[in-house]
Amino acid sequence: MLEINDLKKTFDNGSPALKGVNLKINKGEFVSILGPSGSGKTTLLRSINGLESISGGEIYFNKKKVDDNSIKDVQKKTGMIFQEFNLVNNLSAINNVLTGLLNSSNKFLSLFYLFEKNQKLKALESLETVGLLEKSYNRADELSGGQRQRVGIARAIIKKPLLLLADEPVASLDPKAANIILLLLKKINKEFGTTIICNLHQFDLAKKYSDRLIGLLDGKIIFDEKSNSINKLDLEQIYN
Numbered sequence: 001m002l003e004i005n006d007l008k009k010t011f012d013n014g015s016p017a018l019k020g021v022n023l024k025i026n027k028g029e030f031v032s033i034l035g036p037s038g039s040g041k042t043t044l045l046r047s048i049n050g051l052e053s054i055s056g057g058e059i060y061f062n063k064k065k066v067d068d069n070s071i072k073d074v075q076k077k078t079g080m081i082f083q084e085f086n087l088v089n090n091l092s093a094i095n096n097v098l099t100g101l102l103n104s105s106n107k108f109l110s111l112f113y114l115f116e117k118n119q120k121l122k123a124l125e126s127l128e129t130v131g132l133l134e135k136s137y138n139r140a141d142e143l144s145g146g147q148r149q150r151v152g153i154a155r156a157i158i159k160k161p162l163l164l165l166a167d168e169p170v171a172s173l174d175p176k177a178a179n180i181i182l183l184l185l186k187k188i189n190k191e192f193g194t195t196i197i198c199n200l201h202q203f204d205l206a207k208k209y210s211d212r213l214i215g216l217l218d219g220k221i222i223f224d225e226k227s228n229s230i231n232k233l234d235l236e237q238i239y240n
């Protein structure tokens with residue numbers, strides 16, 4: 001579903017973040033990207049859905065080249081999950097989830113959080129999927145970190161995306177909450193066939209929940225292996 005050819009990204013200040021990344025990801029795969037701080041993980045995810053302009057190479061989403069013409073469509077079919085959850089604190093869980101339906105064309109309505117009944121039902125359905133139905137009308141700042149991330153996931157899946165991009169979704173959570181979040185991503189992956197690309201720092205979690213592990217170092221892929229065939233040498237390459 002995703003093909004990335006020789007992807008390069010150099011920021012305006014001259015710092016090269018991606019130096020020719022080649023990657024193919026199949027529909028329904030759960031792929032984790034491992035790599036030290038600054039290796040380019042976030043830049044790679046943001047390049048896929050056009051949040052970052054690219055300096056070279058191509059990205060194909062369902063065989064269609066990602067460019068100015070197709071980017072809106074790619075964004076419609078992609079959900080994103082963040083380390084810091086990015087919720088609006090003084091809004092209820094359900095209204096946070098509903099913001100996942102917004103795009104620039106209905107910004108006006110978004111100012112008033114006016115949503116149709118069927119949109120609200122969709123939001124409740126998403127909250128049910130993440131096991132938070134009973135917190136739907138709690139303000140985001142009344143929730144625990146793990147619950148906040150579940151709202152973040154509900155927001156990302158309300159559009160039923162084909163692809164979920166998760167940028168260190170458990171970095172701010174304790175190990176128990178982290179496992180709950182990854183288990184939930186796995187459930188979404190299996191139940192809806194959603195393709196998942198997840199940036200992670202914890203090798204154990206990555207191996208436990210993903211089908212495939214990709215090691216990124218200094219803007220280049222160092223290994224790309226099935227989770228059950230990864231070995232210590234692969235890991236040492238990125239963490240030593």
Ligand SMILES: Nc1ncnc2c1ncn2[C@@H]1O[C@H](COP(=O)(O)OP(=O)(O)OP(=O)(O)O)[C@@H](O)[C@H]1O
Pocket residue numbers: 011012013015016017035036037038039040041042043044
């Ligand atoms: N907006 C930006 N402007 C300039 N340089 C940037 C920008 N964003 C990232 N970089 C640089 O690009 C490189 C890759 O950064 P990136 O954020 O993708 O790394 P990362 O693997 O996600 O790191 P972390 O694990 O700390 O989140 C780094 O050298 C970083 O300094």
Ligand SMILES: [Mg+2]
Pocket residue numbers: 041042043167
């Ligand atoms: Mg990052």
